Amino acid sequence: MNGSLSSLRSEAVGAMRTMLVSAESLQLTLKPELSQEEQALTHTSSKAKETHKARNEDLKEMLESNKESLKLEAMKRIVGLISKGKNASELFPAVVKNVASKNIELKKLVYVYLVRYAEEQQDLALLSISTFQRALKDPNQFIRASALRVLSSIRVPIIVPIMMLAIKEAASDLSPYVRKTSAHAIQKLFSLDPDQKEQLIEVIEKLLKDKSTLVAGSVVVAFEEVCPDRIDLIHKNFRKLCNLLVDVEEWGQVVIINMLTRYARTQFTSPWREDAMFDENNEKAFYDSDSEEKKGQADVKTYIMDPDHRLLLRNTKPLLQSRNTAVVMAVAQLYWHLAPKHEVSIVTKSLVRLLRSHREVQYVVLQNIATMSIQRKGMFEPYMKSFYVRSTDSTHIKTLKLEILTNLANEANISTILREFQTYVKSQDKAFAAATIQAIGRCATNISEVTDTCLNGLVLLLSNRDESVVAESVVVIKKLLQTQPNQHSDIISHMAKLFDNITVPMARASILWLMGEYCERVPKIAPDVLRKMAKTFTVEEDIVKLQTVNLAAKLFLTNSKQTKLLTQYILNLGKYDQNYDIRDRTRFIRQLIVPSEKSSTLNKYARRILLASKPAPVLESAFKDRDRFQLGTLSHSLNIKTSGYQELSEWPAVAPDPSVRNVEVIEPVKEWAPSVGKAKQSKSEDKFYSDDEEKEENASDSSSSDDSDSSSSSSEESGSESEEESNEESEKTSSDSGKSSSESETEPKNNSKKATRKKKPADSDSDESDSKASSSSAESSSSSVSDSDDDSEPPAPQKKSNVKARPKVEVKSKKEVSLLDLDDFSPAPMNAPKPSVFSPSLLSDLEGLSLSNVSSAMQVTTPSFGPMKTFELLHHMTGKGLSAKYHFPRQPCLYQPSMVSVQVILTNGSDHTLEEIHVGDRSPASLHIHCFNTIERLEPRASVTVSMGIDFSDSTQAANFQLCTKEDQFSVSIQPAVGELLMPSTMTEADFCKEQKKLLGMNETSATITMTTANTSSQTINKQVLSVANVGVAPSSQNNFHRFAGRTVSSGALVLVSLELKESSSALLTINTEKSIMASMLLQDLKQALTEA
């Protein structure tokens, strides 16, 4: 795999080189021209002929000028041309040169152009590739992403290998945004070259495991496009997708829900088996009951729903409240196809709500409701009035509403519906009025009680002034009469009277048919009608002619005395008709009825053939057969199978093995990282929220990027997520640098983790050597960091100290009212209390889920996980039972970047409930404190962790404020250690030295300290320094040199700490910063810490 990759890469590089050369030569050839053009441009006024150039010529000139604004103007005009669909392809060489422009807008417009025309100008398009390849390596994730976007949009087959390479690389990019782009690129490459399918499936498989909500939707789209039949890829990700669903962006939700519907149909058994009795009567009871009860119900019967099936249903339900109509529809169809019958009705309300939306939305939703209402009247009956037609509705909406009303009609509501129909019949929209008459006919046949009423009503309509209404009535009456022909000869004769006035062919034909069929009931009239027809036969429409022939034949058989001649006349006319159908029919009838020698056998049966009693037509909904398609799909909308439609399979009789969805804890690691690592932390089952879990999560919280103060607002859930993320980073860099530092990173943790973690001997030799020498491992890790050009990941050794020092109270931090209160959304806490339902592996699977993945790799500041010292804020004796402790979590403050975040643990030590705990007056008054939300109640013995932000303005002056309860006020103060006023920053060794040189002289403070030899290992030094100050480890190439970098929180001034180990355990400690007071205080603290240890 690696081999083939590298060979690919070298090929690609080779190709690029040739391209670059040609690009250069092109540049060279263009150069002299360019200056000419410039001159031309500056002297346009003097040279009149220039102005006569073709439009595109002057655009070319503008593009080749040196002025950015001219180029931009030209590109804008070109985009205008493209938007109008005009051809601008001959400008390609001029445009493509600007692909590397510094101006972002110009660049974007060039991209637009490239994507549009690259297919037509493949050779020239290759010139731009190198720019994108460079951009793919850019440190800015957005530039990488947009480069990949454009590169993959250029439909030039020759670059397939380059695209493949780029996609593979981007798929393991640290930025979820870039990974999302790579998921999109998969489909583009697939459509360009389907032969790449196998390789692309590998990438899809990898991306499906991605835990970022940004990626989830896009990769499922790719899956559906490239390999929708590879359902096996979903197994392991099923639970994850279910749990991520709420947080995925809305478009992704639609795709995922549709895919999961298909998946569930193949994996679970039908929940519908004995449900029939449940249908209507239990609906009310289930309406508000929560899932627990439902499960109870299900258990009573033999059918037990797969917990995964339930998980899917439960997690999609909140999405019914989405503002996106497509999402609501997707959930509705999921419930329709997957939920037990009695639960389907929860979607009704939401679907009815969608009817308030735009016309087009109404159209599609009504179509789906029409299909649903055929099978389940009960679902929509309470909302019948929502389907009443308004005069302002467009015709197709009206017809659909009518369809639904007809479907909903039953004995109880038919009178209401018919009254409503009466209004519709009078509508000015005649097409709609005709449809209403059809609907009345359907109601009449379906509900026998009202048949007579309807028939009478329809007969009244026969005297309507509008012809189309009359015609439609005739057709419907004909159908109705067929069902009960006995009593209605008066209606038939009435219709015969109308015959002269009706011109609509279909209606005329219907009357003729009725005459013929029941000619024995109206013996006087029928021959007369035939007589009239014989006169006008030649000018009638084909359909009328056919029925005339039929009528003639029938009359000939029943009443040959009166009609023999007439019949023969008509048959003669028919014989020479222009339409072959009519000629055929005439010939056939003649043979059948007119006795002759040859056809005597058939002749005997003519009466039985022509006058056989015919089965009554069944008036059916036009939506009857639509249920063969999955609801909400395009195929359903059009009632034809569209290309790419995936059939929804029948439920399997026996469910396939459900254990395939269990996620092996260690499994993803194998896929993710070829080298040893801990991309997925092993989790012991019983310690779902165990302490060290929490610690890691917290730690990773602070590891998130410096600009993302919002990201740290995520609670522990996303904490663990970004932890994963950063681990992946570490994996990548370590494998890049070719050293197996990641093993050394996990080393300190082995004590606590060994029990559950399985090692993976992917990189076996280094694995061994590492586990031997743990002291040197830290070094190898830090050196690997410096080797890699990405600045990133948490240095390993600090994690050890972390394990020791985190206080237990962390567990409670879940209760904290954090900004984004993830508990609201995250499903994990909901599942946690009832682990019996879910397999343990499911639980562990749930943990890694979160809101969108926020740790953007490129900006990750080296976090430091110092030991957590907890300080007393308020003793419970002075606080009348209320005690408070605080510590510095060392996370970037989410309220304001200039604040230091402080976590306060409030405990109620008294035996009564404390109410309204909040922050009161503060001093100095100018002190900026971000208070925690008022805690309404704190039960006895309970404690709660809240976070605050305090702007110390880079001074160690204490922040004084009052902690108030409902009754009392206590003055408290928080005194920060100088080290807590810093935040870690990342820099390379070179940067560090450069910055250090700027901060010499007055800004430098140093001291020589003596250390015990035992403590000179880099690990201990790091630990000690980080315990004192919240700084980041900067890489160092020398073993005896340790560097740390940080910035003050308020002013952002750089603080550089360096420690040079000398002989005989002495060391030189230097601090460079503008803040000299801080420097000396920090020096003092560090000195103490390092010498003591």
Added chain:
Amino acid sequence: MIHSLFLINASGDIFLEKHWKSVVSRSVCDYFFEAQERATEPENVPPVIPTPHHYLISVLRHRIYFVAVIQSEVPPLFVIEFLHRVVDTFQDYFGVCTEAAIKDNVVVVYELLEEMLDNGFPLATESNILKELIKPPTILRTMVNTITGSTNVGEQLPTGQLSVVPWRRTGVKYTNNEAYFDVVEEIDAIIDKSGSTITAEIQGVIDACVKLTGMPDLTLSFMNPRLLDDVSFHPCVRFKRWEAERILSFIPPDGNFRLLSYHVSSQNLVAIPVYVKHNITFREGSSQGRFDLTLGPKQTMGKAVESVLVSSQLPRGVLNANLNPSQGAYTFDPVTKLLTWDVGKINPQKLPNLKGTMNLQAGASKPDENPTINIQFKIQQMAISGLKVNRLDMYGEKYKPFKGIKYMTKAGKFQVRT
């Protein structure tokens, strides 16, 4: 997914095209024009049209058809919803979404479309993110741009896409911190000939305009949340909290957004704020018809009914109308046969009345249906369902914001059959 997009104006010209995959010839729109011809009204063009190789899904807004070309199975609502988002975005950017506005800003339109879809799949549709990527054009900026040659494209790359709160950008700052909420309720009703209500329901929305610094966390609670029967939220609202406590808890997007739309449960009787007395008759044989319409307030809780507008599609046979309004002005379009009467405010002491005759075409028979009357009105400072906001609290920031809540009741699809 979405292959291409064509914008077609009322006169049937394709004035903009954009392709996300390989180019689809604009001749594909011929199928659309065919369907358009078959449909009598512009609204009657079916939203989904199959063609031999493609499927056309269109929406009609502001008299522009947005026609998306797709090639394989995709949920039609997905495309429709997206197209409406595109229109909303244009409206947001240019104030209006007309052909002229789109043509004037064709570059911005193109940039927007480029960001909104990648390979036909939606990429960024949140207006907050888009506005960071591409600055909306203003007159001032256009001038500055032409002088300095600077651009509409945001220099900084957006942070929103990667934030936990994708709908809100970081580092928002305002000198005046304010949060306004408009509770707007619409009555949909059908009143029959005799004045009795056939169906009536209330749909409401809460539109917010929030201009608050930093990352405020708001909670909004109602006095009577039980009224709300069915709700749909902006993605910012925490669903679990609503389920449990019936409180809206959210970190708001910056600027204008729709927080909530709701449906008031149908058990509650809906108060109908206006009544209509009508007498519209056509006599057989006579070429004249009588028209008499009086409006009056009813169940308005003492609030004035304002901005009343009556419109009615008169039968095709009506040639012209000769009417006399007691207040306001009326117009009758002899081509579309649309009668509109701008009433203004209803004065309970002197009820507005429109009275006169209609002339029928010579020889035309008596229309068999009386026209339906559509009524629009507004009532300020009242939510007809009785919904009341209890309080709005802000957490997470220290300053005191200015808070405002406004109620309004409007007519939705309010029809009176005569």
